[in-house]
Amino acid sequence: MKIEELQAVVPTSNMGSYEQAYNNFQWEDVERHFTWYETGKVNMAHEAIDRHVEEGRGEKAALLYCDANRHETYTFSQLRASSNRFGNVLRKYGIGKGERVFIFMPRSPELVISMLGVLKVGAVVGPLFEAFMETAVKDRLEDSGAVALVTTPALLSRVKREELPELRHIFVVGDMDEREQGIIDFETEMLTSSEELEPEWLSREDGLIIHYTSGSTGKPKGVYHVQNAMIQHYYTGKMVLDLREDDVYWCTADPGWVTGTSYGIFAPWLNGATNVIRGGRFSPEDWYRTIERHEVTIWYSAPTAFRMLMSAGEQVVSNYDLSSLRHVLSVGEPLNPEVVRWGWQVYTQRIHDTWWMTETGGQLICNYPELPIKPGSMGKPLPGIQAAILDDRGQVLPPNRMGHLAIRTPWPSMMNRIWNNPNKFQEYFRFPGWYVSGDSAYMDEDGYFWFQGRIDDVINSSGERIGPFEVESKLLEHPAVAEAGVIGKPDTVRGEIIKAFVALRDGYTASEALQQDIYRFVKEGLSAHAAPREIEFKEKLPKTRSGKIMRRVLKAWELNLPTGDLSTIED
Ligand code: 6R9
Numbered sequence: 001m002k003i004e005e006l007q008a009v010v011p012t013s014n015m016g017s018y019e020q021a022y023n024n025f026q027w028e029d030v031e032r033h034f035t036w037y038e039t040g041k042v043n044m045a046h047e048a049i050d051r052h053v054e055e056g057r058g059e060k061a062a063l064l065y066c067d068a069n070r071h072e073t074y075t076f077s078q079l080r081a082s083s084n085r086f087g088n089v090l091r092k093y094g095i096g097k098g099e100r101v102f103i104f105m106p107r108s109p110e111l112v113i114s115m116l117g118v119l120k121v122g123a124v125v126g127p128l129f130e131a132f133m134e135t136a137v138k139d140r141l142e143d144s145g146a147v148a149l150v151t152t153p154a155l156l157s158r159v160k161r162e163e164l165p166e167l168r169h170i171f172v173v174g175d176m177d178e179r180e181q182g183i184i185d186f187e188t189e190m191l192t193s194s195e196e197l198e199p200e201w202l203s204r205e206d207g208l209i210i211h212y213t214s215g216s217t218g219k220p221k222g223v224y225h226v227q228n229a230m231i232q233h234y235y236t237g238k239m240v241l242d243l244r245e246d247d248v249y250w251c252t253a254d255p256g257w258v259t260g261t262s263y264g265i266f267a268p269w270l271n272g273a274t275n276v277i278r279g280g281r282f283s284p285e286d287w288y289r290t291i292e293r294h295e296v297t298i299w300y301s302a303p304t305a306f307r308m309l310m311s312a313g314e315q316v317v318s319n320y321d322l323s324s325l326r327h328v329l330s331v332g333e334p335l336n337p338e339v340v341r342w343g344w345q346v347y348t349q350r351i352h353d354t355w356w357m358t359e360t361g362g363q364l365i366c367n368y369p370e371l372p373i374k375p376g377s378m379g380k381p382l383p384g385i386q387a388a389i390l391d392d393r394g395q396v397l398p399p400n401r402m403g404h405l406a407i408r409t410p411w412p413s414m415m416n417r418i419w420n421n422p423n424k425f426q427e428y429f430r431f432p433g434w435y436v437s438g439d440s441a442y443m444d445e446d447g448y449f450w451f452q453g454r455i456d457d458v459i460n461s462s463g464e465r466i467g468p469f470e471v472e473s474k475l476l477e478h479p480a481v482a483e484a485g486v487i488g489k490p491d492t493v494r495g496e497i498i499k500a501f502v503a504l505r506d507g508y509t510a511s512e513a514l515q516q517d518i519y520r521f522v523k524e525g526l527s528a529h530a531a532p533r534e535i536e537f538k539e540k541l542p543k544t545r546s547g548k549i550m551r552r553v554l555k556a557w558e559l560n561l562p563t564g565d566l567s568t569i570e571d
Pocket of ligand 1: 213258259330331332333334335353354355357358359437438439453454546
């Protein structure tokens with residue numbers, strides 16, 4: 001497929017022309033959408049749910065939930081009522097504004113309802129991946145000073161209550177044999193509490209959510225966001241997700257990851273969309289069936305998932321009707337051109353890359369429906385966002401030079417603080433007027449941004465700076481390669497050489513001949529200095545719960561160094 005094909009027939013979006021939108025943009029025009037612009041009374045759960053009931057959309061399906069055992073539909077009225085009930089339960093136990101309440105459970109309607117209930121009473125919600133083990137749970141609850149937790153009987157044993165003196169209440173969703181002190185039955189409380197509740201009215205600078213995210217060293221950081229972020233969630237929902245009145249939207253991310261809240265809960269519901277949440281594990285068949293059954297129109301997922309679907313092959317796709325799809329997006333990792341090509345061939349959909357971070361709270365650099373796609377690029381900054389590439393002293397670099405990807409401060413969903421860690425927070429703002437992302441990238445002459453790697457992952461081989469992403473994407477084009485992670489390995493002659501860790505597709509076996517073939521493939525397709533002189537075959541690569549290849553772990557393995565915090569590693 002040619003790049004021109006992807007660039008042709010560009011559908012129009014809510015945004016209209018990019019240049020026009022970029023030049024005329026004002027955040028205030030977005031803020032005016034919210035009633036709080038006039039009243040000053042802010043509450044995310046009210047804007048996401050209750051507002052639609054008040055405006056006559058109460059009977060519209062808000063949530064389509066499915067997993068192996070449950071298929072349930074909830075209207076906006078039903079979500080309003082049940083989140084009010086949980087809000088009343090929390091108030092009964094004296095939990096309210098500004099207190100941290102964590103949610104530690106698998107995806108389910110109860111997870112969503114509890115989260116909305118927490119927000120209704122003005123508390124700050126902290127979502128955790130169900131896969132977290134004891135220490136990961138304890139670190140997060142302790143650091144944030146959480147006063148309450150919502151969990152399930154199966155996960156309760158991973159909560160070390162005796163070590164968490166501030167944790168006063170635990171709400172348990174599901175049957176338990178015996179009740180202990182401080183353990184409260186969610187169902188029973190819900191049955192006896194009222195469906196009516198006056199939300200806690202907040203200001204836009206009051207707390208919303210804490211997401212813990214891992215750095216390469218030290219304990220995970222509590223990235224704290226405030227209510228004001230909803231401006232960005234609402235706006236990007238319209239402009240980037242392209243949500244319209246009748247859309248059925250599915251974000252595949254778990255709320256333990258920021259994508260699963262900003263774009264799994266807030267953005268779709270601020271825009272009044274019908275939102276699909278699927279529980280259970282990944283399987284190509286179940287995923288395609290979900291799209292077919294619910295006639296999903298907008299689908300937001302991640303490169304790791306698209307790569308797994310790719311390895312499952314085209315045959316599986318042909319068993320399902322995916323013709324409802326209108327718009328497909330990706331986030332979390334660089335989107336390899338090979339994946340974009342496959343999406344175009346097999347789904348007849350352009351996969352739109354979006355770049356942002358836990359700390360940014362919402363999308364910042366994206367491929368909008370209206371922009372021609374350059375496969376491998378993250379797209380352009382959203383109207384309202386100024387992005388640049390800086391050198392090591394904070395000076396703006398001209399096009400086509402690799403450096404620090406930075407964003408002009410502030411924007412509505414920018415993190416408000418790192419919980420308990422003002423020094424860490426300051427590090428992001430070391431160049432005055434800029435937020436420094438920690439990513440390495442360059443901008444081309446058309447204003448498109450190209451991701452190269454995390455700053456720490458950039459490889460220096462014989463004086464050339466090489467982004468691991470470029471090499472990984474080339475590796476992925478080789479028919480035998482399912483996944484690839486690339487690191488720099490210290491070398492006395494070249495400074496660093498490129499080492500690739502490769503997981504093979506089904507039907508291929510590791511051999512020296514294959515190693516050489518892959519080496520030649522990259523050398524001929526990319527360049528000699530970017531070709532991996534060492535290739536190690538692995539069953540699978542170490543990845544985070546959000547699907548990111550953990551290059552620092554590969555590097556630690558290679559160099560026999562400590563691996564650092566592993567709480568977010570998959571399995
Ligand atoms: C939303 C999210 C942030 C880091 C970010 C970057 C990587 C995210 C990307 C991407 C290339 C994209 N990343 N989107 N890299 N292209 N479209 O992922 O948040 O989990 O905090 O990760 O993920 O390295 O700095 P988070």
